[in-house]
Structure formats: structure tokens, C-alpha cells
Amino acid sequence: MPQRPDSLLDVPQVRDWMGSRLLMNVDTEERLVALTFDDGPSPRNTPPLLDLLGRLGVPATFFVLGRYARTRGDLVRRAVAEGHEVGNHGTWHVPLPLLPSALVRREVRTTGELLARILGHPPRYYRPALGWFNGRILELLREEGYRPVIGDVYPVDSKKPGTERIVERVLTRTRPGSIIILHDGGWRARSDRRQTLAAVEGIVTALRDRGYGFRTLTGLETGDAGLTRGTGSPAARDRGA
Numbered sequence: 317m318p319q320r321p322d323s324l325l326d327v328p329q330v331r332d333w334m335g336s337r338l339l340m341n342v343d344t345e346e347r348l349v350a351l352t353f354d355d356g357p358s359p360r361n362t363p364p365l366l367d368l369l370g371r372l373g374v375p376a377t378f379f380v381l382g383r384y385a386r387t388r389g390d391l392v393r394r395a396v397a398e399g400h401e402v403g404n405h406g407t408w409h410v411p412l413p414l415l416p417s418a419l420v421r422r423e424v425r426t427t428g429e430l431l432a433r434i435l436g437h438p439p440r441y442y443r444p445a446l447g448w449f450n451g452r453i454l455e456l457l458r459e460e461g462y463r464p465v466i467g468d469v470y471p472v473d474s475k476k477p478g479t480e481r482i483v484e485r486v487l488t489r490t491r492p493g494s495i496i497i498l499h500d501g502g503w504r505a506r507s508d509r510r511q512t513l514a515a516v517e518g519i520v521t522a523l524r525d526r527g528y529g530f531r532t533l534t535g536l537e538t539g540d541a542g543l544t545r546g547t548g549s550p551a552a553r554d555r556g557a
């Protein structure tokens with residue numbers, strides 16, 4: 317499948333502007349990528365996804381919503397205990413640029429403080445809802461102590477285009493240092509994400525066949541495989557452990 321020509325991320329000027337202000341992908345020649353999952357935790361999708369990632373030995377990063385995390389702290393704790401990273405995706409999933417700064421800070425801090433209590437430390441990354449941001453939002457997020465992140469591979473899995481298309485879109489766009497955006501949650505905590513879950517195994521298998529390994533976002537940025545699970549993990553294998 318050809319690269320989607322309508323993606324703004326393919327425009328060099330856009331890439332340059334955004335790349336200097338937020339994390340879209342990591343500059344590396346190593347075949348390493350990060351899988352990220354947004355809009356959970358979901359009681360329907362997150363447990364089977366964690367089971368699957370555990371079976372595959374793949375660490376991931378979860379961008380959770382405070383509206384769900386506040387009653388599903390158990391799922392957040394489980395993800396971290398199993399070697400995954402957790403980032404802030406806001407509280408109500410509102411488009412931040414439409415809000416005055418005071419309300420943006422409330423959207424960010426409510427979930428940031430919740431996650432700090434659950435994790436024992438504030439989350440490092442913030443992914444703006446809907447991928448909506450502007451210069452004011454990025455500056456505000458930095459003031460709040462966050463590294464703003466989007467990603468460079470988005471197969472629009474939340475629109476349920478079919479498992480095969482999700483896999484195909486990811487494989488077409490992925491390159492060393494890519495940050496892949498997927499969803500384990502949605503507008504409802506119980507949104508149907510079976511296509512995404514089914515695609516994950518195909519994505520992991522195909523990327524491994526191409527020599528790729530997987531990291532959390534922090535692991536991808538720092539080159540540290542230490543956040544990943546035990547010595548039997550693919551990440552550890554990648555590093556000759």
C-alpha cells in the first residue's frame with residue numbers, strides 16, 4: 317500500500333516544525349519501535365491486551381484517560397507491574413486548543429495527579445486528545461513538566477477498518493524509531509477494540525520478521541531496555557542478553 321499522501325506528517329515543513337516541539341518519532345537507525353495504546357484503561361480490552369503483550373514479550377506505553385483510570389487503578393498498576401509505561405492522555409478527552417489555559421491545566425493536572433498517586437511518580441509523557449494541539453498547548457504541557465508526544469504511525473484503528481488493514485497500514489509506515497498509535501479504549505470504556513487486539517499479534521510478528529524490537533517510549537528515547545520485562549524478553553534478546 318502506498319504512503320497515505322494526505323498525511324500532514326509527510327510534509328517536510330510540518331515535520332520540522334512539529335519535530336522541534338513534540339515527540340513524533342525517535343531519531344535512530346536501530347530497528348526499534350514503540351507500540352502505544354490510547355483511551356483506556358478499558359475493563360473489556362485492556363486485560364486481554366496485557367495478556368497478549370505478556371505472551372509476546374512486548375513492552376508498550378498506555379496513554380490513559382483520568383475518567384477511566386480513576387476507577388480502574390488496578391489496570392494501570394497491572395500494566396506497570398508487567399513492564400509497560402503509562403502516560404497522561406487527559407481526563408475527559410477534550411480538544412485542548414479550544415479551551416482557555418486554566419481549563420487545559422485542569423484537564424492535564426487531574427489525571428497527572430491521579431497517575432502520580434498510582435505510579436508513585438508523575439508520568440513523563442502527555443499525548444493530547446485527538447492529536448489536537450497548538451503552540452500554546454505544547455508550551456503549557458512543557459510547563460506542567462511533560463514531554464508532549466504524538467506519533468508517526470496512525471492506522472486509524474479506532475474506526476475499525478479491519479484487522480488486515482490495520483496491520484498493513486502499520487507495516488507500510490513503520491521505520492526505525494517509529495511511535496505507533498493504537499487504541500485499547502474509546503468513547504465508552506467498553507468500546508469494541510477486537511480488531512486492534514487481533515492486529516497487534518500480526519504487527520508484532522511481521523515487524524519482528526523484519527528485525528524490529530519493541531520498547532516503551534522512555535526505552536525508545538533513552539536506548540534503555542531496562543524498563544522492559546525480564547531477561548527472556550525480545551528487548552533483552554535484541555541486546556544480546
Ligand SMILES: [Zn+2]
Pocket residue numbers: 354355405409445446
Ligand atoms: Zn485518544
